[in-house]
Amino acid sequence: MAYRETEKMRRRKAETRQRILDCARHLVSEGGFRHAQVTQVASRAEVATGTIYRHFESKEQLFAEVFRAATQHEVDKVAEQLAGEGDAVERLDRALRSFANRALRGPVTAWALIAEPVDPRVEAERLVYRRAYAALFEKAIRQGVAEGSLPPQEARHSSTCLVGAIAESLVGPLSPVQSGTEVVAATDHEPLINTIVNFCLQGLTGTRR
Known part of the structure; x- marks a missing residue:
């Protein structure tokens, strides 16, 4: 008799797969991708290491999916700000400010998504989402014009200059290795955010805000 997978078994497999993804994402938020070793993910998810490879063909695939889900959440937040009220400059201001603020409030995750050295498969996802941010900004800029x-x-x-400017401006503050400088404290975020946003908008508008 041919083996037939029941609905209950499919649901259980889906739940296990999602639990692995959730645990991997939590580990990344605690220490970046290098902290999320497969053995640690398995331990956190309470499954055998081999179980992970039954759901994901490789560590790279697992991390790529973690990256994709986390970054899509941030892209959606930017899209929400750009879809709000006001002219293009006001909406871009809110979107850039929100992006920088969220990154500085979650520096470990933000570093992992923006600049942490990663496997080529995850780096490919990073390029995809940089283009996604650029596409959102491009639409807003066209509307502004x-x-x-x-x-x-x-x-x-x-739009690509905008993505590059805000990402690069956050690399230093987010880096776990601060070259002789202190990590930016939560209460010190506003001056940095204002500087980043003002620089970006000055480049778009050609005027000082």
Whole structure:
């Protein structure tokens, strides 16, 4: 008789797979991708190491899915801010401010998503999501040019510059290795965020805010 997987078994497998993903994501939030070793994920998820490889073909696939889910959540937050009220400049201000604030409030996760050295498969996902951020910013910039709140410009180029500027400006503050400097305290976030946002918007508008 041919083996037939029951609905109960499929549901149990799906639950186990999700638990593995959730535990891996929690480990990443605690110490980055290098902290989320497969043995630690298995221990946290209360499964055997071999069970992980029955659900994921490799560690790289597991981490890529963790990265994808975590980054999509951040992309959605930026999209929410850009879909709000106000002209393009106001919406871009809110989106950039929200992105920087969320990163600085969760520095370990933000470092893992933005700059931590990772496997090529995860790095490929990082490039995909940088393009996703750029696409959102490009749409807002085009709307700003159309409504007159932004001067004429190459929206696609401006959007990629925006992504690069905000990501690079956060690398230092988020880095677990601070070259002789202190980690930015929670109460000190506002001046840094203002500097980052003002720089980005000045580049888009050509005027000092």
